[in-house]
Amino acid sequence: MIMVETVRATTEEEKASAREFLERGRAAMAAVDHFDQSTVDRLCRAVAWATANEHTFGRLTRMSVGESGMGSADGVPARRWKILGILRDALRTRSVGIIEELHDKGIVK
Helix, strand or coil: CCCCCCCCCCCHHHHHHHHHHHHHHHHHHHHHHCCCHHHHHHHHHHHHHHHHCHHHHHHHHHHHHHHHHCCCCCCHHHHHHHHHHHHHHHHCCCCCCCEEECCCCCCCC
C-alpha cells in the first residue's frame, strides 16, 4: 500500500520567519566578507567544536527529530564526530579569495 502525504500551505508566520533568517544570514555574510583564510578557518573550527560538543549536539539532534519527525535521536550522539571529520576536510580546502585560476580557459574561481 502506498501512502501519500498531503502538502500543507506555508503560513505567513513561517514566511516571515524564513525572511528574518535570510536577513540574518545575509548580515552574517556581510560581517565576515572581509575575513582572510586563516580567520575563516578559525571561525569554522569554533562552529564545529561548538556543535560537536555532546550537550549541544544532543540538543540539536532532539530538535531535528522533533521538528521533522524523521530519524531517531537514540545512538546519534556518537555520529557527532562526523562534524569534526567534515571540518578536517574543509580546512584543507581554500575558500577565500582566488581559489583556482585556469589561464588556458580564462576561468577564475
